[in-house]
Ligand SMILES: Nc1ncnc2c1ncn2[C@@H]1O[C@H](COP(=O)(O)OP(=O)(O)O)[C@@H](O)[C@H]1O
């Protein structure tokens with residue numbers, strides 16, 4: 316079966332540093348792949364290369380068999396690459412609802428309408444509200460983003476990706492910095508997407524219990540290189556992961 | 568979206584009523600001309616706000632598009648093609664040209680850094696100024712072009728034999744209401760534009776361009792379209808200005824003073840609201856017209872007192888306007904609109 320997403324020898328250099336080093340991976344429909352590795356391993360950079368925020372120095376990205384290496388980020392998003400950012404990346408002075416509404420509007424392709432007031436497109440607004448309900452943020456819909464707690468901003472970030480209804484979901488440490496009671500809301504959502512069976516999920520996550528619970532497959536990046544790829548149980552137990560994460564724990 | 572502050576709405580309604588009835592409330596050639604200028608600058612400042620306030624684009628070429636419109640009607644009229652068809656062709660042609668040139672500048676340079684874009688617009692505007700002074704046969708050079716208006720706009724024209732409420736229904740009155748209704752239509756269209764899905768994307772781009780791209784909005788398309796629309800509207804304002812002055816020259820349309828005025832209006836009013844720049848336009852135009860005479864009065868009243876009369880000498884009016892500007896920026900950085908919002 317053709318993979319939904321594939322990278323071949325994907326590489327990027329920043330000066331002398333090779334942040335992502337010839338990573339070749341294929342991701343299939345209905346799978347959830349966890350990407351793990353210590354801080355600075357190149358996980359976020361790998362995502363940026365896939366979703367088009369950065370241009371590869373070498374190698375290629377394929378979406379449903381089509382080469383998209385040179386395509387700018389907006390066009391990749393339209394083709395179904397959804398991205399939730401590690402560092403929260405929202406429209407700070409707009410309301411929570413407007414943030415999601417903009418994502419719904421992007422998904423519906425009505426951005427270049429000049430005359431009809433956006434407020435009259437109640438269909439878009441209702442859909443935005445539905446996504447806010449999914450992430451349990453509906454009660455904050457009229458607040459400006461800046462009034463949200465860090466955890467709520469992460470949820471909003473997730474709601475915006477959901478609203479794009481992508482084929483490929485890229486979550487970059489979605490629960491980092493969240494309080495314990497907020498984490499399940501996001502994890503349950505990710506699990507629900509994975510269980511639908513028709514989507515492809517990439518998840519960068521440090522918590523090994525989460526990885527073991529959600530992932531069908533785990534890949535390990537270390538200094539930009541792919542160093543392990545396999546079943547969650549065996550990869551998590553492997554020496555390389557133990558070493559990497561013990562390293563993190565020792566530092567933290 | 569946030570509702571407009573009731574005081575702002577009230578001010579806007581007041582401005583509308585004052586302008587709608589201006590020839591009757593403030594009769595006289597000078598005050599009607601001032602009211603026309605307010606209408607024109609509302610359009611010009613609001614169109615600039617679409618760039619600066621809604622999209623975060625800093626352009627110094629806006630007066631150039633204003634000049635496109637002014638010369639666009641002046642050239643056929645001065646060449647002896649005096650008629651509404653000439654005005655219409657000049658308007659549509661210059662608006663289309665303004666949109667095309669603006670889109671070209673945007674496409675070529677909006678990809679680069681914002682500061683660089685601003686500098687390019689400045690260079691293009693200077694180039695246009697040079698062109699306008701050098702292409703003497705077409706533009707009249709430094710002297711500009713004087714021309715006749717279609718009959719219905721000439722002072723001698725009588726729409727009605729009898730005065731309405733004591734005001735003669737002459738070509739000037741027709742000209743004023745032409746300006747008023749065109750300005751009103753433009754302002755209404757711009758309000759629709761910024762409230763549309765397109766306008767919302769512009770605000771998103773201003774807030775976080777990177778994120779807008781990640782959602783799938785090609786920001787270059789949006790910013791280019793916004794630039795083109797703003798330029799076309801500025802050209803329409805230029806047409807109205809030419810019809811008001813019956814004269815077009817580099818200093819009245821292309822000079823940096825006009826650009827400074829636009830910036831003043833947008834900053835005083837508060838950008839990103841259209842209402843703010845409209846109010847700012849009224850304030851600045853009125854200051855232009857009435858600050859100087861006011862200072863003359865102060866100057867005369869203070870005759871004999873040491874130093875003071877010199878301070879309020881009418882020649883210092885720009886100094887005072889500048890001081891006012893600095894004070895406003897310092898104490899009300901978000902302009903009239905922003906100050907009302909915080910309360
Ligand atoms: N835009 C950039 N310019 C220069 N270096 C970068 C850039 N983005 C990432 N890097 C470097 O690439 C390496 C990988 O970073 P990152 O992908 O953020 O790691 P991770 O997400 O795995 O923690 C780091 O050393 C980082 O400093």
Ligand SMILES: [Mg+2]
Nearest residue numbers: 358359360401
């Ligand atoms: Mg990262």
